[in-house]
Amino acid sequence: MAEDLGEKTEAPTPRRLSEARDDGRVAKSQDLSAAVELAGALILLLIFGLSTSRALTSILRRTLESGGDIAVTSVFDLARSAAIQCASALLPLLALICAVAYASHVCQFGLVFTTKPLAPNFSRLNPVSGLGRLLGKKGLAKTAVNTLKLMVVGIVGVMYITRAAPSIAALPLLGAAGAWAVIGRLALELAIYLFAILLALGFADFLFQRWNHQQELRMTKEEIKDERRSMEGDPQIKGKRLRLARQIALQRINSAVPSADVIITNPTHFSVAIRYDRETMHAPKVVAKGADEMALRIREVARTHGVPIIERPPLARALYRAIPVGGEIRPEFYEAVAEILAFVYRLNSRRAPARTAA
Helix, strand or coil: CCCCCCCCCECCCHHHHHHHHHCCCCCCCHHHHHHHHHHHHHHHHHHHHHHHHHHHHHHHHHHHHCCCCCCCHHHHHHHHHHHHHHHHHHHHHHHHHHHHHHHHHHHHHCCCCCCHHHCCCHHHHCHHHHHHHHHCHHHHHHHHHHHHHHHHHHHHHHHHHHHCHHHHHCHHHCCHHHHHHHHHHHHHHHHHHHHHHHHHHHHHHHHHHHHHHHHHCCECHHHHHHHHHHHHCCHHHHHHHHHHHHHHHHHHHHHHHHHCCEEEECCCCEEEEEECCCCCCCCCEEEEEEECHHHHHHHHHHHHCCCCEEECHHHHHHHHHHCCCCCECCHHHHHHHHHHHHHHHHHHHHHHHHHHHC
16 A cells, blocks of 8 residues: 555665765764764863963963054054964864864764755745745754753753852852862863763764654655666566577577587586687687576587587586686696597597498
8 A cells, every 4th residue: 555655665775875975965963963073172172272272372472562662553463463373373273173073974974075965956045945844843843852952951051050059159269270270170070061961962863863864765666666677777678688698699509509529518507518629729619508498408409410418517517607608618627628528539430430331
């Protein structure tokens, strides 16, 4: 019934997933990326924060000390110089934070390079369709989930601040260095708590996004048939090609087997026709071969034209798999094939006097 209604009940094929990836549609969680970015930024600040703050303090001190009696026209030069120095001090830290942010996305879906999401889509400017997205089931569900996440983070933050209220109230009684130490410790603890919450939410969201991505790309049975048809070709055309290939193979068998010196068989599954001419060939050649029905046809033609049939199962299998039609046998088969050809030549030489006498 689902197939008749065209419902998408089948898992997406690798081709469908690849096409979606090329369009920039991948399973990703913004919450998980945010958690990783927060953790990365926090760790980088702990490592490089002190040296960066010292560099900025030094820049500010030099700027203020050199800003005594200067002309108004030099104020802009002084500001530009200070901005360049601040940017130089902050650039390594910002570059590392950007690298962490990039890695937080790459670790979810790998490297994807496509410009299709950047293509202009004027349908997105339609206020009616935009309102439909906001008020649709997906939009309302996303709003509810985001609200829930915000409530969880807010509750955790309020609970921590409430617990840390005595330490916050005691800040005026401390010196500058002690106050900054307490503030830093409280901020670090709050960041750790928030990171743990965001990481749990992000991991759950990532699993949901992967499931939802698979659901959105599900296909109908008819779509799978159409895809298979486009990849493998029309079954009718494919059938015609197989019949044509079979006819060509039969014609080759009918023309090549009568001139063969011997047929080496499995005896039921494989048949290989061998021909050798000392004057024109460096080594015996496989002039025809076949499996199952084609092997039977080779034996029938051989019997009709009096070509000897020798049963050598291991050799027949090896020649069938290793030597193409028209190819010379390889050196490892010389001894076995030479033995068979010598036997056939002796057999033919015994028959020749009998025919002459008759």
